[in-house]
Amino acid sequence: MQALHILQIDASARPGLSGIDPRGSHTRRLTSRFIERWQAARPQDSVTYRDVGQQPPSPVSGDWIAAAFTRPERRSEAARAQLAESDALINELLRADLIVIGAPMYNFGLPAQLKAWVDNVVRVGVTFGFDRSRQGEPYWPMLSPGKRLVILSSRGDYGYDPGGRLGEINLVERGLTVPMAYLGLTDTHSIAIEYDEFADERLRASISAAESAVDELVGKLARDAIDAAAPALAVA
Template sequence: MIESRPTALRLLHIDSSARPGLSGRDPRGSHTRRLGARFVERWIARRPADAVIYRDVGQHPPAPVDADWVAAAFTRPEKRDAAQRARLAESDKLIDELLAADIVVVGAPMYNFGVPATLKAWLDNIVRVGVTFGFDRARGGDPYWPMLPAGKTLVTLSARGDYGYDPGGRQSDRNFVEAGLAAPLAYIGLQDHHAIAIEYDEFGDQRLADSIAAAEQAVDALVDRLLLDRRVAEPA
């Protein structure tokens, strides 16, 4: 009898914090980097054969979309010149990473109620007509459709200086982080979304410590649940 081996999965791990270190380990380290590292470490401990694609847009931001990018993206591939192909090369690479991933783990700290500009630049590079979403005027009232393969999962790991940004909270109407990621990614086909956040960073008291502990427990539980939900066999 031939034993079936578990299919290797790919994680795309994106950090976007301007802080380079991890909280709890490095001075002024990032909470989102801490949560992202914990997620990936726990996953790989359970499934060491899986691959991790790591991209740090906080330290190495993609070039923002400009007029040359737009002109190139809206030119048919066969009609693009060398300069246009070069302008889209980074976008091509970022999209390839997303297409290859089964789990997309994004560290997304709240900056002025939204995602960091570097993370928005990543989004703008991967939401691209004819590649990750389709458009056809002939479809009438529904001319757009997602083009990402089904089955991908998005995990958003955030951190906030204040508190009360979760649904029903005192500032939920000011939280544009999770929605700012979930909406454009669902638009291109990534609809399975899970979110965990640390709050009270600016207070620095026991509430922050409790929020960190709760978020770390939630990360551990989410890893376990995703592995179970996907019915992913673990190596013996």
């Protein structure tokens, strides 16, 4: 089977895993489970791990913007240094076939650390193109096709799924799917734990349902990966 590469990103400010560590993270629990199940199903695949919750990327600055909008051949050494971290994050994204992001809900949206990652990988001339003279839409995506995004979230309240009582104020999934689609990554899947603030049987049931959904999604995506590789192997 053709090997794939996975990019695992954790963004929770909590360092541990719920169910194991005191006050541990639900999203880290889900991403860890996803990767463990995936590696059991496809041990040939490799994983890059990025913990933006504990080691946040630098936020975009005026110098970063000036460097990003300078043509590569005209960048000074200082400008290249400004973009070094962005280059590393983008290279991880470009290499990945599957991106698994643990994205807890903080005040209805993404943690600042994860937003900083988004801002560092959405970059003109690298992950999206722009040309004022281009007829029609002047922007276009530059990520290679076939990548998949899995968003594993957690929420203090409940009803944040589409059509739910709080669905309209859930900015977590859209905070990732909108910019990633802009880059060309449109195949996305989302699973979330809810009821964290209630800390009762509803939370326990939500955790159990989310873990079952993770297991099911791993099985589906792993089967899809095998099916996608089959025609290429047949031709070879």
